[in-house]
Amino acid sequence: MNEEDAKIEETEEGAPAPSEEAPQDDPFATLESELAEVRQQVLYAQAETQNVRRRLEQEKVNAANYAATAFAREVLSVKDNLERALAAVPEDLRGDERMKGLIAGIEATGREIDNVFQRHGIARVEALGQKLDPHFHQAMIEVPSDEAEPGTIVQEMQAGYTIKDRLLRPALVGVAKKP
Known part of the structure; x- marks a missing residue:
């Protein structure tokens, strides 16, 4: 026997024969653990989808409720100017027939803005x-x-x-x- 044959025999003797292999895990147990892992991942995905859906619905409600915010801020200055115009009219001119129409128009415009504000919260x-x-x-x-x-x-x-x-x-x- 030469050295190469001796090395081959040592290698073959050191390695267990196929029938002498260590017992493998039960394939059903492996599949069950993988199935449990996949189920958990599906549950997480469903929960995340539901959270995204709720968040989008809330954003949609907020967008509808507060869409007019920038416009409303700008209209507030119009309301302020109408109130200033009414406050600037002296009491003696309020009884003047020529001014009654103007004052009534400013007051009516102010009431209409109040009604619009009320309708939009x-x-x-x-x-x-x-x-x-x-x-x-x-x-x-x-x-x-x-x-x-x-x-x-x-x-x-x-x-x-x-x-x-x-x-x-x-x-x-x-x-x-x-x-």
């Missing part, structure tokens, strides 16, 4: 007499006051508005402080 933020709420009010000045508690709104410089449950524009207010 735009509401004025209550300010006067309320406690300062930084979510809805922006304090511009502090006003010394004996009658009102400190932190109470005593003056409104510009009305604030919400659209549905979101702030459209904060109310610009004056807040009472101790004199």
